[in-house]
Amino acid sequence: MDKWKLYARKSIGRRLYVLILRYFAFFALGAAVLLGTNYYTLQTYQKEMGEQQHKQDTLESMATHANQIIFRARGYYSFLTQFEYDEIFKEKDRLDAAIEEYDNLNLNAEEHELSDSVEKFFDNYFATIIPRTTAFARNNDMEGLRTISSSGVADEVNRLLKYTEEYKLKSQQALKQQNNELIRKSILLNVGLLVYTAGLLALAIWSISRISKEIGRPLSRLAHNADRLAQGETVRWDRTDSEDEIGRLSRSFEEMVVQLQSKEDMLVVQNEELSAQQDELQMQQEELQGALERMEENERYLKVRNELIGTIANTLDRRLLLKRIVENTVRLSRSEKGMILLLNKERDYSAFGISDGVIARFRSHLDDFVLPRLRQTKEPFLITRKAQKGESGLHEDPCNVTELFIPIVRTSGEVAAVMVLSRTGTSFSGTEEQELAGLAKQLALSLEKLEMHEETERQRQLTQNMLNTIHEGVQLLDMEGRILQANMQMHELMAGAEAAAEGSTLDRYLVHLEEHVENAGNLKAFLQNAADGRALPASSMVYRLTKPESRVVQIYCETLQLHGERFGVLLVHRDITHEYEVDQMKSEFVSTVSHELRTPLASVLGFAELLLTRELKPERQRKYLTTIHEEAKRLTSLINDFLDLQRMESGKQTYDRKKIDLLALLSSVVELTSGQSSRHRLLFETEVGQAPVYGDPDKLKQIFLNLVSNAVKYSPEGGDIKLSLSREGTAWRVDVSDHGLGIPADALPNLFSKFYRVDNTDRRQIGGTGLGLSIVKEIVHVHDGDIHVSSEYGKGSTFTVTLPIYEEQPPQPTDRPVPSRRAGTAGKVLVVEDDRHLQEMLMEELQQRGFQVFVSTGVEEAIQQIAAEPPDAVVLDLMLEGGQDGWSVIERMKQDPDLRSIPIFISSAFEEKDRAHRLGAAGYLVKPYAPHHLSDTIRRTLREALGKGPILVPASEPNDEK
Known part of the structure; x- marks a missing residue:
């Protein structure tokens, strides 16, 4: 025990641990005693209450079953039912079970006597009384039953019930006494808890005071002595025998004070020596300070001079x-x-x-x-x-x-x-x-x-400006592969890439090309050979840029020499994307045209050979001729497209403009195209009553026939083709919509370019030359209109055409002299044509229509025939035999007063309507045309002349072929 005390005294922490341990031991012991006492009291109370309640419940059960036996017996006596009789014995069994359970309880003498009395009574009751009363009831002997009932049979049952009530009252009184006893014991336990809590508090106060005495006081004395020592006072130490940390700290502090006092004397001596040395160092410092100032002055001068020299150098x-x-x-x-x-x-x-x-x-x-x-x-x-x-500043003098x-x-x-x-x-x-x-x-x-x-720099900028005016990208490389100069076009071509700009190197440029050029190996080899001065297989090559946009570029190089020595390489990059695409479209166009021309031509030649070499029935002959006619119209349409495009590009296309009703024109387009396909339904929607425009009706009709035809072709699954007309500001808007294949977004910018066709297998199978939309766009623009397309790929397209609304009246036509007519005929017509087959065809057509026809093949012959017997009309070709010019026939007729009134109808493969109108031609038909168009035009013109109406200049026919 003494060893443990000595062990605890050597550490403050151990002493605190022992005090806390004692406190918690006292706390745990008191808490255990209080909790155990409280638990025992509650358990005893609950056990006694349970037994008392069980005894009461069992006694009540006995009284209930006894009463039920008497009740069931009386019910049987009254009604003689087997159910009541059986219930008597069932209640007897329940009563026996209750008595047995009651006997197993902790009973006193009085309770044992009650149990035995009830048991004996009911044993006698079932042994003697039940048989007798049952017999009386069965024999209906009421007197006997009354005699037995009045003999006190139920007295024992009443005694049991009375005892049960009394026992119940006794149980309640006992329960009240037990509750009072429980309250008394609880009060005693609470008083004990208060006493225990007071004891814990007293123990805590005692522990704290002891800790304060053993720890606080020594620390306070030690702090006081330390403050006095810090103020320079002499301190008298009271030695302590404590073995804990405070004792050791006090002894160590005392030893430290002794050492400090001894070392203080040594430091005073050393301080005096240092003061002497400091005076000597002060003198040396002043000398060094002067030298340092001179050095800093020189350094400042050199620094400023170096800055100046660096400035003028750089x-x-x-x-x-x-x-x-x-x-x-x-x-x-x-x-x-x-x-x-x-x-x-x-x-x-x-x-x-x-x-x-x-x-x-x-x-x-x-x-x-x-x-x-x-x-x-x-x-x-x-x-x-x-x-x-x-300038004097602060100077006073x-x-x-x-x-x-x-x-x-x-x-x-x-x-x-x-x-x-x-x-x-x-x-x-x-x-x-x-x-x-x-x-x-x-x-x-x-x-x-x-x-x-x-x-x-002026010379370099001049050179750069000159290079920037060149449309090609230019790079200048020196012998080490550095890019010395590059123009603006090169910068744009490479999308501003630093690797291709001035100051970069060939190696960086080659790395950049690997990521931005398709199959960059050939281009890298070309550039490397050009930079190294090695011989090149060719002076130029073509490569394709893939980023940031696809471009086709042609590069060629030139070696630069000065006084016979090579000093650099000039690289020129030419963007040939447009030319490349045009070449591709032309190649594709040639292939397409070859197919589009040869296919109908093969049909024409094949069916014509069959007609010439075989004897066929009239029906088959007509079928073959119809096929030849349809294929010939296909060829005519294709050739007309070529010629229209050529005339438009050369600026020689002529337009016969007049005021027309766009609504009527669109209605005729709908009528012409409604039967093109049985799988398509053409819908025309408009809310306008009249739509006047000023333009060439044939060319405008060509626009909408082309758009509707395309809508039908590019809707191979069928569906509705919608044509709508509406007003939009100062223009008429026409929309042609379909629900067909649609157009990819990347194809929309090139859609109206000539020869362009969307690269898609479904469309390739449809056919076409790629000229239709470019012709449409040209015609629309000539009429001061606009065309654009909106499309969703796979869901259809809408082409929108806008044309300006016409608000002025066109010039009125002038009257012409009316020619004479031969009685009995539709008129006399001179056909000036050198082609024998066309000559025969025109004669056949005109004669069938009632005209008297004469022919001529040359200029002089025609003039002589016209002068000898003036015809009612002249059909004139512009290219006659021997290279003769048909224009001379018109000029000479207009110079003759007797002939100038004869209407002239030009039938030519050339389209020079403006010149023909200036010379006074009455009509202009472009070959090929349907023969009936010529005869109808002549008849209409002669009929209007006889009616003294104006002779209108008919335009070229609507051309069903187009």
């Missing part, structure tokens, strides 16, 4: 160079103000600390004195003058201002610039003048270098 901007020269020279020379002035045409300058007014005065009077002397002597000179009020003028002389001996430095109160020494004169020579070299750079 700066190539004139304004910045002059600014840095004057600022650094003022700092270097310890001047207050300074200025440098170039003697060029602009008299560029830079100043430091000088006002604009002084600068302007100096520049205006420079040629009066300063500049002539500097040019003559080429040496610096000083001027000393009285300081003005503004009068002072002088010294100005040093320094010439900056070129290597050629010409003064290039003048520099002026100014000091107030002090002058420039001879050494400073010499140093600044030497500096001026370096400045002269810098200015010459600047002028050379500016001249070179």
Whole structure:
């Protein structure tokens, strides 16, 4: 036990641990006693209450079953039912079970007596009374039953019920007494808890006071002594025998104080020695300070001079160079103000600390004195003058201002610039003048270098501007593969890539091409061979850029030589994307046209051969001829497209413009195209009553026939084709919509280009030349309209055409003299045509229509026939036999007063309607055309002439073939 006490005293923590352990042991012991007592009291109470309640419940059960037996017996006596009889014995069994359960309880003598009395009574009751009463009831002997009932049979049952009620009252009184006893014991337990809590509190107070005494007091004394020691007082230590941390700390602190006092004496002696050494070091420091100041001054001078030299060596901007020269020279020379002035045409300058007014005065009077002397002597000179009020600053006494003028002389001996430095109160020494004169020579070299750079830069910029005007991308490489120069077109071609710009290298450029060029290997080999000077298989090649957009580029190179030596390579990149695409479209177009021409031509030749070589029935002959006619119309349409496009591109396409109703024209288009396909339904929607436009009706009809035909072709699954007309501002809007294949988004920009066809297998099978939409666009634009398309791929397209609304009346036609008519005929017609087959066809058509026809093949023959017997009309070809010109026939007829009124109808493969109208032609039909169009036009013109109406100039026919 003493060892444990000694072990605990050696540590404050151990003592605290022991105190806390004791406290918690006392707490745990008291809590266990209180909780155990409380638990035992509650358990005892609950057990007694349970037994009392069980006994009461069992006794009540016995009374209930006994009463039920008497009740069931009386029911049987009254009704003689078997159910009541059986229930008597069942209740007997239940009563026996209740008595047995009651007997197993903790009973007193009175309770045992009651149980035995009830059991004996009912045993006797069932043994003797039940048989007798049952017999009386069965025999209906009521007197016997009354006799037995009055003999006190139920007295025992009543006694049991009475006892049960009394026992119930006794149980309630006992329960009340037990509750009072439980309350009393609970009060005692609470009092014990209060006493226990007070004891815990007293123990805690005792523990805290003991800790304060054993730990707090020693620490307080130790802190007090430490404060006194810090103030320099002498401290008397009370030694302690404590073995804990405080005791050890107190003893260690005492030893530390003793050591500090001993070392203090040593430090006083050393301090005196150091003071002597400090005085000596102070003197040395003052000497070193002076040397350091001189060194820093030299360093500052060298730093400023180096900055100035670095500035003039590396700066190539004139304004910045002059600014840095004057600022650094003022700092270097310890001047207050300074200025440098170039003697060029602009008299560029830079100043430091000088006002604009002084600068302007100096520049205006420079040629009066300063500049002539500097040019003559080429040496610096000083001027000393009285300081003005503004220059004196804070000086109270009068002072002088010294100005040093320094010439900056070129290597050629010409003064290039003048520099002026100014000091107030002090002058420039001879050494400073010499140093600044030497500096001026370096400045002269810098200015010459600047002028050379500016001249070179002007030449370079001129070259760059010239290169930027070239439409091709240009790169200049030196012998090491560096890109020396590249023009703006090259920058745009490479999308601003730094690898292809000036300052880059060939290696970086080749790496860039690997990511942006398709099959970059050939191009890299070409560039590498060109840069190395090796022989090239060809001087140019074609490559394809893939990023940022696809382009086809042709590159060629030229070796640059100077005095027979190679010094670089010039690379030229030409964007040939458009030409490449055109070539591709042309190649595809040739293939397509070959197919489109040969297919119908094969049908024509095949069926014609069958007609010539075989004897066929009339029905089959008609079928073959119909096929030949349809295929011939296909060929005519294809050829017309070629000719229309050629005339449009050459500007020779003519248009017969007049006021027309767009609504009627669209209605005729719907009528013509409604039967093209049984799988398509053509719908025409409009809310306008009339839509006047000014244009060529045939060409406008060609637009909408083409669009509707395309809508049908590119809707192979069938569906509705919707044609709508509406007003949009000052224009009519026509929409042609389908629900067919649709157009890919990437194909929309090129859709109206000639020869262009969407690259899609479904469309290739449909056929076509790729000229229709380009012709449509040209016709729309000629009519001051516009066309655009909106499409969703796979869901259909909508082509929208807008045409300006016509609001003015066209010129009225003029009357012509009416020619004479032969009685009994439709009229006399002279056909001037050199082609025998066409001549026969026209004669056959006109004769079938009742005309008297004559023919001629040459100009002179025709003029002679017309003069001998003037016809009612002339059908004239412009290209006659022997290369004769049909225009001469028209001119000579118009010069003859007797012949000028004869209507002339031109039948030609050339489309020169404007010239024909100027010469007075009555009609113009472009070959090929349906023969009935010619006869109908002649009949209509002659009929209008006989009716004294104006002779209208008919346009070319609607051309069902187109």
